[in-house]
Amino acid sequence: MVKARTQDIIDKFGLELLSGEEGVHRPITTADISRPGLEMAGFFNYYPADRIQLLGKTELSFFERLDTEQRASRMQQLCTDVTPGIIISRGMEVPKELLAAAEAASVPVMVSPMKTTRFSSRLTNYLESKLAPTTAIHGVLVDIYGVGVLIMGKSGVGKSETALELVKRGHRLVADDCVEIRQEDEDTLIGSSPELIEHLLEIRGLGIINVMTLFGAGAVRSHKRVTLVINLELWDQNKHYDRLGLEEEKMRIIDTDVTRITLPVRPGRNLAVIIEVAAMNFRLKRMGVNAAEQFTAKLADVIEDGEVEDL
Structure with a gap:
């Protein structure tokens, strides 16, 4: 085309x-x-x-x-x-x-x-x-503290409900259900919503709501750079989930690698707050502050000091 x-x-x-x-x-x-x-x-x-x-x-x-x-x-x-x-x-x-x-x-x-x-x-x-290469991804794109977070997962896992809670907490919706992504540079992915469903959010049992009408123009934006992917999946007791945050998983979209975090979903977990913190922690890492690495370094020092005292 x-x-x-x-x-x-x-x-x-x-x-x-x-x-x-x-x-x-x-x-x-x-x-x-x-x-x-x-x-x-x-x-x-x-x-x-x-x-x-x-x-x-x-x-x-x-x-x-x-x-x-x-x-x-x-x-x-x-x-x-x-x-x-x-x-x-x-x-x-x-x-x-x-x-x-x-x-x-x-x-x-x-x-x-x-x-x-x-x-x-x-x-x-x-x-x-x-003329940038484009693709469409099933998910929800939200601007959280200036970080473009693409929330992905199987249908019915709670992506739109989580996005609604994030909007209520003051963040901005970019796209729901279908996110159009274009690669404007080697490492720059810009996400936007198809014109037909722009500003709309589908909540099962409630139907389609217009976020801009309900929450105002400050609750939406037309496009945002995608820098973090949150993958929601149902909790699997047999699967090992990262508990320290040292492992950094990547996801390739078109020709760009984007950091991906997998969050297990089960009753009692406040996904909106967790994703909010994940976005803030991602910003801190880009600024050079990595809590997991700092903890690991302190733990290594404690272990080393203990060995010295034993000798």
């Missing part, structure tokens, strides 16, 4: 379309942007034709030094049947050779009033977000 088209960047940045209107629905397949300086000089051996082409003051200043035949030839080579668009920055005048070549090849030519470097940065960020 096509995630971005030339028309999207026209709408997003308010670009002025001057030529090649027939090509505004061409797909954009890469977030990389090309500034065709070498191509202006006639070197098209490695021309990345499938990228958005951005012409700034440097490229157009060099272009003005070419003769009439070279100008027409370079622009014809610049406009291919896979080029999603050519953008002129700084609101500069567009060469007539470019308009003619673009119209013939149906390549959209757009103008932006922004400076070249600034526009390039904003466009790259926008395309990286639009």
Whole structure:
């Protein structure tokens, strides 16, 4: 499925379309942007034709030094049947050779009033977000003390009920039941809710509730970076659960490893409080404070001192 088209960047940045209107629905397949300086000089051996082409003051200043035949030839080579668009920055005048070549090849030519470097940065960020790898995970995403906590587990284990208690305790709901996750960077996962179920929470026996209507706008947020996964599972007496917190389990989502904590569920355990503390403890670990390691070090010192006294 096509995630971005030339028309999207026209709408997003308010670009002025001057030529090649027939090509505004061409797909954009890469977030990389090309500034065709070498191509202006006639070197098209490695021309990345499938990228958005951005012409700034440097490229157009060099272009003005070419003769009439070279100008027409370079622009014809610049406009291919896979080029999603050519953008002129700084609101500069567009060469007539470019308009003619673009119209013939149906390549959209757009103008932006922004400076070249600034526009390039904003466009790259926008395309990286639009073209980022995505996946959908069954779970609940909650913002707890600034930590994006993805609560997972089998259906009926109590994920939504726990999220409701967390919202009552002042935390913010991002998504319930289905969490759409996109990888915007090598280690950055951004979770959000599908538009259809945004701000909604399903509680068995109660039905669907609108969290924003009940608790206010401060109880929800549109997206959040996923940094911790809490996996809820029914208590298994035969299974060994980590009691010190020294073992750090990882879960791979798309191409990113995220810390995962497994919490056993049984009557009497206040899951909301436990998850809240887990989020705070995760923040402390990232700040360099690890209670489990400190306890282990103290225990080793006590054991060592005891051995010395025995000798």
